[in-house]
Amino acid sequence: MIRAAHFLRLVILTSLAAACGSPAETLAPPPPPPPPPPALTGPGPFVVSNALGPVAFISALPDSPPLLGAITVTLEVLRAGAVVSAAVIPPSPGGGLDPVGVPAAAGDTVSARLTGSATPAWVFTIPSRTPPILIRTEPRTNDPDVALNARIRVVFSEPIDPASLTSQNIDLRSGDSSLAGQVGFANPEHTVAEFTPAAILSVATVYQLMLGAGIRDLDGTPIGVATSISFATAPPRLLPMQADLAFVRDGQIYVVATANGGLVQLTNTGAGTSNQEPAWSPDGGRIAFVTYDQKSGSSSLFLMDANGANVVRRAGDFGSPAWSPDGRLLAVTSGDCTYYCDIHLMSAHDDGEAPVHLRSSGAEPAWSPDGTMIAFVSLSGDDGYHALHVMNADGTAVREVTLRDPGGIYGPTWSPDGRRIAFSKCFDSCDIFAVDADAASAPPSALAQLTTSGNAGAPAWSPDGAWIAFTVWPPRQGSPSVAYVPAATGGEPIPLFSGGHTPAWRPSPSR
Secondary structure, three states, X not given: OHHHHHXXXXXXXXXXXXXHOOHHHHHOOOOOOOOOOOXXXXXXXXXXXXXXXXXXXXXXXXXXXXXXXXXXEEEEEOOOOEEEEEEXXXXXXXXXXXXEEEEOXXXXXXXXEXXXXXXXXXXXXXXXXXXOOEEEEEOOOOOXXXXXXOOEEEEXXXXXXXXXXXXXXXXXXXXXXXXXXXXXXXXXXXXXXXXXXXXXXXXXXXXXXXXXXXXXXXXXXXXXXXXXXXXXXXXXXOOOOOOEEEEEEOOEEEEXXXXXXXXXXXXXXXXXXXXXXXXXXXXXXXXXXXXXXXOOOOEEEEEEEOOOOOOEEEEEOEEEEEEOOOOOEEEEEEOOOOOOOEXXXXXXXXXXXXXXXXXXXXXXXXXXXXXXXXXXXEEOOOOOEEEEEEEEOXXXXXXXXXXXXXXXXXXXXXXXXXXXXXXXXXXXXXXXXXXXXOOOXXXXXXXXEOOOOOEEEEEEEOOOOOEEEEEEOOOOOOOOEEEEEEOOOOOOOEEEXXXXXXXXXXXXXXX
């Protein structure tokens, strides 16, 4: 009986244990509660937009003191655990933060901490609705040295409705005149609006960028405050040498003194004609140029004195004049050179001598300083100027200097010492290059690239060999300008003056 009772007691205890769980499971403590969210501090230096779909934008005004010296800002959306890091704009000028998108909805809490910090400096919530705010502009207000080919950018705190960027709401003005241009966006988020002037800006001129109160975000909320940003373009960049530069503006030939900026118009032909391709005689006393009749498409070669006097028609249907170093001959091209033209030699004087055919399928001749060779560009017949060549002055011993280029090579010009040839090379864009004059079939890797702006052409070497002037074409329709770079190293184009193209430097008297 005792054994039976003991057994029955074991069975009962085992059943109770199975039904109630083990003692360890029964006594386990509950999980700890989640830590409380950090206390809200407010956005501090940040501008916080409302959420647009699943994204809100965080930004900061330039020169915000808490961000000066910081490298990055790390933003964390506490509900979702999403972390986004963004670079702070360096100071002088800067110190702000361009809009950064974070995955957040209205009411979400976001923390922000600076470089090297493990704890948030600011904690704030995403608002339900806010107006867009102007964060910064390029150029900044009161900037005194803006490039002539500048594009004007406006950074907003959140995406902007493209339909609100009308001429009433974004207007670039000079005095009482509005400048024509195109408005678009510089980034896919549509937080950076960009105004591209149709023409290059004028030298040493004050401009005002007018931003209207009707600019609105994607929710239809307007910015509500009209703003004006004032800036000035760079003053004329004068070269450290006494030299004149001929160039073309609006179909007329001008000369500018690069030492003092003095400007003289040399030709003044009527409507329907265009004067192009000025070329100085070796002594600097005369200029050869080509006049195109825009109605008939015909051309004539003219000569005139350096002051525009004594204009003489030398020949018809010739172009691209290049003087021999002794001043006796002109290398010229015949034909329109779109698909095919030839190189000829003619007397620089009206002495009755007929032009002499020198080379077929060649264009843009350029005489070497010693008069023994002529550089030119080969033509393929398919609207392509494909390779740079050099030949003897009598047309013999033709040598390929560069390999055939799939885009095109244009406007060769010799350095005054005869060692290098500069030219423009184009494919999707155009830049200035140079090559050793004694090179043979030089590959692209052997060419020295002197500009990287993508819109440079018609190079001209200065008489002392220190500089190369060239044409800077605008990114879209508009007026070109003339700039220059050091011939030895190249670099960023330095503006010389606006509203001109095809520069030609006057030779120094010693040449």
